[in-house]
Structure formats: structure tokens, C-alpha cells
Amino acid sequence: MAAYSTSSSSSLLLTARISPSPELFASRGGRNASLTNARGRGAHLRMLVLPSKLRRPGVQLKGQRESTLIANASTTSVQGLDADVEARISLAASTGRLDLSDCGLEEVPPRVWEIEDLVDLSLAGNRITSLPADIKNLRALRRLGLAGNSLKELPQGIGNLQQLEGLWIHGNNLQSLPPQIGELKQLKMLALAGNKLTELPESISGLTSLQILSVAGNKLRGLPSGIGNLKALTILAVYGNALLSLPENLTKLTCLQDLWLQGNELEALPESWGRMCSLKQLSLADNRLEALPESIGDLQSLETLWIYCNKLKTLPESLAALKKLQYIWAEGNPLEGEPLRESLALLAGVKALGISSNVIFPSAMPESMEKALSLSEISGSGDALERGGYFKLQQWNLGKKADTVIVAFGSAPAVPNWAGLLSKVKAEMKRKQATSTFDILFVVDSKRSWYTHEDNVELENYAESSTSSGSGNVSSGMGNYYRRELEVAVKPYRRVIMLGDSMGASAALMFSPLATAVIAFCPQVDLSTSSIRPGHSYSWLKIFKDELLSAVSLSSARIIVHSGTWSHDVNQAKLLPSDKVNLKIHDVNDHRLALALNTQNQLLNIVLHEIQECNLTVQ
Structure with a gap:
């Protein structure tokens, strides 16, 4: 029987052991496909893979009856359309809005292409492999959601959609884009993350209305030479690719506010950055940079700079000219002490500067910078400095390891998570004069590989009855790189608490055999039903799911999974072994539960309680 407890006056917390349910075996059972409620139901699962404050809501359909918004869990062929899908299509002829997301479709019903006045169309979360040329008929379309399908290409007729303002195609298997995509002159949002793109067509430089472009987690080795023509662009996310260089005219993007380039293979940067007068956040982390250009000091609006895990020996003195710069994260670079000390003396306004604890300063630091310094070490075997990934160990007492380590996994936006919350936890423990302490290991997958480090595991290599060695290894080898690094990093600790949200929660479960306790918020278990996912085949996604479930079954950790009431997240949580997981459901109808x-x-x-429970359980 479920036990109910009130966690606050505004939120009822349901705590229950997961019970077996037919929904455990339904790929899409019970998912609400309504885009009417997308803003509150974790719509960013179908949106850009960016930090939460940058996410935008998806297509919205208003005025539809609830009966038309229930997703059909079974696979639906064109010949066997159920009454619900038929009703939606009929209604769309008068409303101009059609939501066929999560209907199990393998093809788009031909009647859809006959609704020429259609304004909003969502086909997200199906198993559609191709689109017909008839898409060219939808000339009035403004928003088109195709995320979470199996599309390998787009038809040339996409260029006929001259009124299109938003196009969401992330989480597919696109290998290229037709040049006609450059004809979408009204397009403001283009989400292409999690595909297999190796290049973008030059014609994309003609999207002069484009404000947000996400191509994270692809295989790009370069950007179009004319990308600087996207004068309206405010957010550009290209992290987790294989970029070797950047075009010079990238720095012509005068409206750009956020530039995410972490997890590439950049060895050098353009020389001139002065025209990027609006840039506030710049991430160059986890590349191969040996120097930063002095012109980076011309970025007068810059507030945060991520440059960790490169090969930098010095920082440019021109950073001192950036009056709005508050945070620099430079851990994992072979910085030389004396040049760094001279640079730091000029950075009076910086609130925090993160560097590795092994940097040796030959002379005293300015007092103002001593307060701003955040010292940590890159943990694990050290391979991360060459192979990628971020394993930053921040100790409670510098130079002295605690008995407990909290492994804080980053989510899909590929930036470190949980620092602010864990700082508050630490302050609260000090206030209560707690005798226990903890270190923090921040782990980030900047390649957006779901912590598999691009493991190309094929189905034929997968043994369904996965077995574990003493270290928790699973048979396919998926995730072995991160697993090995984590084994080294957590070995000195008596207690290991893994913490994550969404993709980070999935990682916490995948590596739970190494943990004492796991705190997972809205983990994604079956990526085939999620739209934010890597661009892999369904065979790969099945292996990921099976390996994660196997890891949880093998784990001896105390595992707490937190979910909101959004049916997708609840169904994902219910896939987990009922005898291994405590599920806590909060009265929050949003994927961004944490x-x-x-x-x-x-x-x-919540986090403080689990730390205390772990300390009591393992002495």
C-alpha cells in the first residue's frame, strides 16, 4: 500500500514502491500527447538542448477537447487509423492545428497533407522514417514538430513552407539537410540536436530571421562559411560535435548572446571577436585550445567564460578589460603560476575563478583574488584531459578527502549542474554543526552521448542476459569509459552518492553499482520514447535501456527516484525494477522537477535528508 506524506502545504508527496503494471511493457502507454499543456509538461523534451533558462515552449494547440489529446499507445499504420487520430485530423481542418505526437505512427496519414490551412503540426515522438513530397502543400504552416522520429532526410519540398517560424527535428537520424532549407526566410527556431549531421548546407546562412540554432550532439566538423550572415541569431549551440575550426565571420554575429562550443576538437579560434558585442555566455570547454586570442577582451558584455579542460598555459591580459565578467572556469588547464598571478591581479571584478589545485604560484596572490579562487582537481585516471569529459573534484577541506563524495552528473545541456544547491546543503550542514562532510565530483558529458562516450555498440554485440563483474561492468561495454573513470575517482571514499536530473539521472542509474545511494530526478530510461536523445538507431537505444535496467538490478545502492505527475516521466520511472527503487511522485506537472x-x-x-540517511546506513 502506498504511503502518503505531505512535504509542504503546496505539494503532496506520494512515496511508494513501484508495483508491476501493464504500463511497464508499453512503449508509449499513458503518455499525454497534448501540446496544449506542453509548456507545463516538460516541453523541453522536444525542444532545444540548452540550459533550462534558454528553453522555449513547443507548438501549442488551443481549444481542443481532452478526448482528442490522449495518445494512442499502439503502433498505428496508415491503413488502420484509429478513431482518435481520425478525429484529430478532422478537427484540424477547422482549427488549423494538428497534434499527432506520440501516436505510434510509422507514416503520416495522407489526409494531413490536404489541410492546406494548417498552421501548427506536431508529429513528434512517432516512428516516422520519411516524409512525402506532399509536405510542400502546407504553405501556411508556422510551426512543425518532427522531434523523436527516425527521419534520415527531409524532402526538398520543405523549402515551400515560406511561413514556417519554428522547426523542431532533434532526436532523429538526419545525415544531411536539403539546400532548400535556406529558403525558410521566416524561420526563427531551428532545433537539429541529436542527429548524424556531418555538415550544414551553405544555404542555411540565408536564414536571416533565425534567432535560435541548436545542432548539438551531431558529427559536424565545420560550420558554413557564411554563418555570420545570421544577423538575428541570439543562441548558437554547437557543443558535442567534432569541430576542428570556426569560420572567421562567426564573429560578425552582433546579436549573439550565448555561444556553446564545448566538447569539440578546436585547436585555435578566430582572431577578431570585437563585433560580438552582445555575447554574455561563452563556453569553449573541453577542446584542444592552447591559447585564447587577445581580442577576447573586446567582448564587453561577457559575463561567464567556460574554458576548462583545454591546453591553456596562460590567460590573455585583455580579460581585465571585461567589466561585466564575473565567472571564469579554467580547471584542467596546465596554467603557469606566475603569468596567471599577473593576469589575476588585473581581474578585480571577477567573483569566481576556477583553476586546478596543482597550479603553483611563486609569489603571493592579491587578497581580492584569493577570495575569488575556486580550487579543485581533475579526478579519475587523467584520460579526460585527452579523451573528453569533465571530472572535477571539489573538496570540503582542500587537501583532505571526506568520507563521502557526491557525484553530480550534468544533464543534456552539457554544463556542470548542482553547484548552487550543494553549496546551500554544505552551508546548512555547517549551520547545524554536522560532523560529517562531503566532497563533490562534478561530471559532465560534453559530447552529449548519454555518458556512453560515443560507444558504437551494435545489437549483435549485445548479450541480453548481461552479467556483472565485481566492478559493475556490463557485457556490451556501453559506458565503459565513464565507468572506469568513476571507479578511479570514487575508490577512496566510504560512501558514494550519485545525483542527477534527466540525462544526469540516467547516468546516476547506469553507474549505480558504484554507489551507496542514488538520487535521480526524472530519469530517462527508454530513450526511444524521448525526443531529447542521441542520434542512434533503435537497436542502440534498446541496448541503452537494457544496460541501465541491468545496472539498477545489480546495484546494492539505496535508489530514490523523484518524478512529477507528467505521465511520460512517471512511465519512465515505472520501467525500473520495483524491488530496487523507491519512487516519490511530487505534485508538479513538469519534467523540470528539480x-x-x-x-x-x-x-x-530532499538532498540533505538523503545525505543523512546515507551517513546513518554506512558508518
């Missing part, structure tokens, strides 16, 4: 709980001042107490 953020919502933090806003409600509940998150700190």
Missing part, C-alpha cells in the same frame, strides 16, 4: 522543487524550497531538504 527546478520546481528548488523554487518551492523543498530540494535542499
